Amino acid sequence: MLINKDNYHTIWLNEKSRSSFSIIDQRLLPHELVIMNVHTSDVAASVIKDMAVRGAPLIGVTAAFGFYLGTLEASQDNFDSYISTVFKKLAATRPTAVNLLWALQKMKAAADGVQGIDQKRNAALQCAIAIKNEDIEMCRMIGVHGLELIKAISKTKNGEPVNILTHCNAGWLACVDWGTATSPIYHAQKEGINIHVWVDETRPRNQGANLTAFELGQQNINHTLIVDNTGGHLMQHGMVDMVIVGSDRVTAQGDVANKIGTYLKALAAKDNRVPFYAAMPVSTIDWNIKDGVKEIPIEQRDQNEVKYVSGKHEGKIKEVLICPETTPAANYGFDVTPSRLITGIITEKGISPASEEGLKKLYS
């Protein structure tokens, strides 16, 4: 997608040497665009650990390219033991990211599947490229399917914009291109549909204000930033036509774990008969659990993310304290939206009702 009118992916191999890759340092967005070159598997691990890259799909792709750099660092003599260390180092960067482990296992299998160091390096390279391309295609297809929903609403609006509310950043910056929740929006833009996006700032980390507002602005999509408290009021007054959010985990019965606050927006959508969709690849579905509210453990994060807000002051990024220094704070990362509040699940395989029967049909 576009940044400063140039087309970007969130990660790319440096084609000349094929011995390094580049990422966008997302910690500095939206205030600065800094491209980091990653030359070693150690640096690859640190850009994941230090959250220069974030979003499950992008973390997986970054780990894959990091693993590939590991194969370049390994020698004929120590290949297997070196690669095993690289695997563990990358896997340890974000221990709860399922996608990260999946990508590393795929990379290891590719390297293990061939003989000879050059062949192993090449197999790793091809696998990393494939993982990246699969992510792009998956996000593209989420957009192709989601577009139909926006098109249908657009037909009822007589040229007025379709108002879409989104929470957090399930955008291309969390993936390689297109994004998940944003992919239908970008596809609607390409079709010339008049759209406007309400962007929840998404406290405590403000991924909506920092990243989604940045993405949409760069892509020249009409949007308005709001505080997380606002969505209910907008829906009461007919100012939202649909909600699209991403998801970190979907249960077998269609409950959706996503950034804290998603549940509140789903309640407001239900109360005002606004369709509420979650968009994600089918790999996000966890068939081992049913009741998301009961079964999904919710990560508690550092309370300083609540007590401090980061932003730009006189050209520099600074943190300000918004409460008394001694105030205790709690920071729950996610919540679970029960399937009864969800109109549909948008995946690369199609759109499904939020139910076990519906989700299973995606595979048929």
Next chain:
Amino acid sequence: MLINKDNYHTIWLNEKSRSSFSIIDQRLLPHELVIMNVHTSDVAASVIKDMAVRGAPLIGVTAAFGFYLGTLEASQDNFDSYISTVFKKLAATRPTAVNLLWALQKMKAAADGVQGIDQKRNAALQCAIAIKNEDIEMCRMIGVHGLELIKAISKTKNGEPVNILTHCNAGWLACVDWGTATSPIYHAQKEGINIHVWVDETRPRNQGANLTAFELGQQNINHTLIVDNTGGHLMQHGMVDMVIVGSDRVTAQGDVANKIGTYLKALAAKDNRVPFYAAMPVSTIDWNIKDGVKEIPIEQRDQNEVKYVSGKHEGKIKEVLICPETTPAANYGFDVTPSRLITGIITEKGISPASEEGLKKLYS
């Protein structure tokens, strides 16, 4: 209530000279405690206009004392015309504050009711003191009634804390003492009931983080600051026993206008069978309107309140930008919670169902 273990009101007459009054400059809370002396009606107008004092009740009391200072500034010759100017000046500081106008009209009637400049000054002084004392008593009685609700829940908790969620600051800092939504909490503390308060930070202006967290901390009440997105998750998991919020306006049928985001918490409370109360003096009831969602106009405020966050950095209060500079933002100040989501209305006259029939009975 307590600040640094001393008892304070938000406003007080300087008893020796009776020619000035003092306020707490709330713009600097919680980071600095600055007491401002107000010696003239001009300064009184500016502390209201510049929001050194805020909260409808406190604005009314401040205007009353400002009017009293005006009677000291007026001379025998120009009394009526001077006082008329003072009235207009104070009334213009926050044009939408109904309570402000009510207090000024009461002050003017008191001065008009007697002959002679000394008598007028004295009548104004007595009236301002009465308005202040009435507010304290009203807030105290809200607490006396609301306490019974907390007591009843406490009996079911086997010594575990009663978890109360509140939104924004309807605390003593918005009034003179006790507060509205906080008054039942402070009364429960005096009764020795084990309580814990979840404090919504309340973006965009963070009155929860800045003021409610400060109040409760100073009063040594167990509390935890959360982002506005969190309440739904807590209620799903049985971590909230009741919600108490304030209100800016209650309609004849019991719809409650309050700080933006209140409606979302009320939806979550309903979905999880958590009792949801709004606390306010009966003067907040507007008998001229019924359907709050349709009839109450919602003020839109400066979009920079959304785009910038204020807090302390290296000992100084600074503002940081949390989105791209060019991002458009919308800032709706309030929302309306329909009466069907409200368990009860707590007033100084007792507790009522959120219905026309219930509210009318408060007067019988």
